Amino acid sequence: RWFAAPSGASVPPAPRPPAPATEVTPDLKAPVVADSPFTQPLRIPGREGLMAQTPRGSALRLVAKEGAFPLFGGPETALWHYNARIDETIVANPLLAIGRGEPLDVTLENALAEPTTIHWHGLAVDEANDGSGLHPVAPGKKRRYTLRVENRAGLYWYHAHPHQLTGKQIQRGLAGLLLVDDEEELTLRKRLRLPWGERDIPLMISDKQVNDRNEIVYKDNPDDWIGNRVLVNWTAGAYLDVKSTLYRFRLINTSNARVFRPAFLHRGRPLAFHLIGTDGGLLEKPWRVDDLFLAPAQRADVLVSFAEVGEGESVILTSLDYVAMENEDDSGPLQPHLMADHPGAVPMGGRMELMEFRIGAADPKDSPAPLPPKLCNFPKPAVEVTPVRKFRLSLDAEGVWHINDWNMHASGHDAQFVVRRGTCEIWEIHNAMASMPHPIHIHGFQFHVLSRTISPPDIRARAVVPGGLGPQDLGLLDTILVWPGETVRIALDFSQPFKGRQRYMLHCHNLEHEDMGMMVTFAVTDDAPVLPVG
Ligand code: C2O
Ligand code: CU
Numbered sequence: 001r002w003f004a005a006p007s008g009a010s011v012p013p014a015p016r017p018p019a020p021a022t023e024v025t026p027d028l029k030a031p032v033v034a035d036s037p038f039t040q041p042l043r044i045p046g047r048e049g050l051m052a053q054t055p056r057g058s059a060l061r062l063v064a065k066e067g068a069f070p071l072f073g074g075p076e077t078a079l080w081h082y083n084a085r086i087d088e089t090i091v092a093n094p095l096l097a098i099g100r101g102e103p104l105d106v107t108l109e110n111a112l113a114e115p116t117t118i119h120w121h122g123l124a125v126d127e128a129n130d131g132s133g134l135h136p137v138a139p140g141k142k143r144r145y146t147l148r149v150e151n152r153a154g155l156y157w158y159h160a161h162p163h164q165l166t167g168k169q170i171q172r173g174l175a176g177l178l179l180v181d182d183e184e185e186l187t188l189r190k191r192l193r194l195p196w197g198e199r200d201i202p203l204m205i206s207d208k209q210v211n212d213r214n215e216i217v218y219k220d221n222p223d224d225w226i227g228n229r230v231l232v233n234w235t236a237g238a239y240l241d242v243k244s245t246l247y248r249f250r251l252i253n254t255s256n257a258r259v260f261r262p263a264f265l266h267r268g269r270p271l272a273f274h275l276i277g278t279d280g281g282l283l284e285k286p287w288r289v290d291d292l293f294l295a296p297a298q299r300a301d302v303l304v305s306f307a308e309v310g311e312g313e314s315v316i317l318t319s320l321d322y323v324a325m326e327n328e329d330d331s332g333p334l335q336p337h338l339m340a341d342h343p344g345a346v347p348m349g350g351r352m353e354l355m356e357f358r359i360g361a362a363d364p365k366d367s368p369a370p371l372p373p374k375l376c377n378f379p380k381p382a383v384e385v386t387p388v389r390k391f392r393l394s395l396d397a398e399g400v401w402h403i404n405d406w407n408m409h410a411s412g413h414d415a416q417f418v419v420r421r422g423t424c425e426i427w428e429i430h431n432a433m434a435s436m437p438h439p440i441h442i443h444g445f446q447f448h449v450l451s452r453t454i455s456p457p458d459i460r461a462r463a464v465v466p467g468g469l470g471p472q473d474l475g476l477l478d479t480i481l482v483w484p485g486e487t488v489r490i491a492l493d494f495s496q497p498f499k500g501r502q503r504y505m506l507h508c509h510n511l512e513h514e515d516m517g518m519m520v521t522f523a524v525t526d527d528a529p530v531l532p533v534g
Helices: 166-171 183-192 511-515
Strands: 002-004 060-069 077-086 089-092 096-099 103-110 119-121 142-148 154-159 175-181 200-208 229-232 238-243 246-253 262-266 273-278 281-289 299-305 314-319 334-336 352-360 388-395 401-403 417-420 424-431 438-442 447-452 479-482 487-493 502-508 519-525
Touching: 096 103, 154 166, 154 246, 154 299, 166 511, 175 183, 175 200, 183 281, 200 352, 229 352, 388 438, 401 502, 424 479, 479 487, 502 511
Parallel strands: 060 103, 096 175, 200 246, 238 352, 388 424, 417 519
Antiparallel strands: 002 334, 060 077, 077 089, 103 142, 119 154, 154 175, 200 229, 246 299, 262 314, 273 281, 273 299, 314 352, 388 401, 424 487, 438 479, 438 502, 447 487, 502 519
16 A cells, blocks of 8 residues: 655655736835745634634534635635634634633534534543544534543644544544643743744644645545645645744644654754644653654644744745655655545655745844743653553555454444553554554543654654653653554553543544554443453
8 A cells, every 4th residue: 555665766846836816016125035835824813714713611513514715725615614603703613722621512513414523632531522433423413522621731633533434524624623721831821921823823734635626635435645735724835924033833733644744944954943742731841853743633832933033034844754664675755555646746755845934023022931941740651560452553465454453444343452440551552564654543541652662763863762762752642653663652541530431442543544444442441350460
């Protein structure tokens, strides 16, 4: 299914959106940006439309439906989205903000012609509110999700998750953001003085396969769906006017399959920045990095200073190219099989420009607050005398993905193992495939990373602590990228306030792998036998 480009093969440049055909009187004072592909202002959380931020604390009714939105310039695009009406205003895929400990009350109405759900990605929920494929909402039907958000502050998200239709529905648009805050976060915000929505901005990045009529294209049962266009906050060719000072960005990759390697390039060179948080909230301390790996579903909370960038200059958020494999023969960008399905797409691992920051003068009164050496009281993993459960990711001769020789599509939803509530386990995940990284996601529980064995050189080079861990491994995660040949160990704490049998999923967040059954159901109960240590 996956193969490497021949060594030294060149990666085609990212397609550029056509310039809008409008006549303009030249403004001689305006800086000339030669052929900039970045012509649309970035959408940021506002009051209406895509990504509008809804008022806190009220029950919400979200209707899953199709609607037309200007995304790519030119004709509008039919987008499947979660639609709500708030005081006569229509919002689409709204950003929900909530405090830790507060209730979330969302009723989904399905106005599509096929089943859908809302999965609360990263949240510690019970089965009934998890929105997995175990509880699809049929066309014309409703489901109410009521839960208390117990997670640490951070950026989470919600998306459709019906069995075998997740890739299609997310590619078509069914995804939104959920921002959680808590006391530690609010203290940090006060110190950093970076107001949300102004100097603290989410960047929801996804690639879409788009035809020349601006339609998002998806075919039945594809492999690894990658796109020829990039949306950041539902904006193609996005730019953001910023000042030459400090910003906080909440990066999230909502692509179907593409792993990004984001870096902030100034004059072609990476601007160092600080990683301060991951999927499950703040790291203990900031880490200075040049770039990151952001697999589908992963988040990165970063602080970027444009202070050294001159007024009138640009910084381009770029996904750098990367080598995913150890083996010489396998090096180079990953080429989805049948690139013909993805005309104009850059192969996975190829370089792509995502958006532009246009730098303006800083307010002379603004002096950025210094970075605190300690960001939060980071929860420590419980790893003493902890049993180990092993998982092996593999591909069979028919091209079917498996986890421990199990394929949900072929074999069903039955829970494959049961974990005793209140216990801790180490899960060891081994990617037995030589050619393909898998972003492995676990529902219902955030986890710590304990170790990674081998990694491609690019990844190994970022180890900062024993065990091969890089800065991104030092936070709480709900999705971990397991590189070809790699073995990772993660620690999970199965304490939760729920009762009875609760079923969750462990699956690949490459949505085409997920839809093809690279997913296992497990249950958490009070009376499961405790996994023996050893
Ligand atoms: Cu974000 Cu099971 O998914
Ligand atoms: Cu996978």
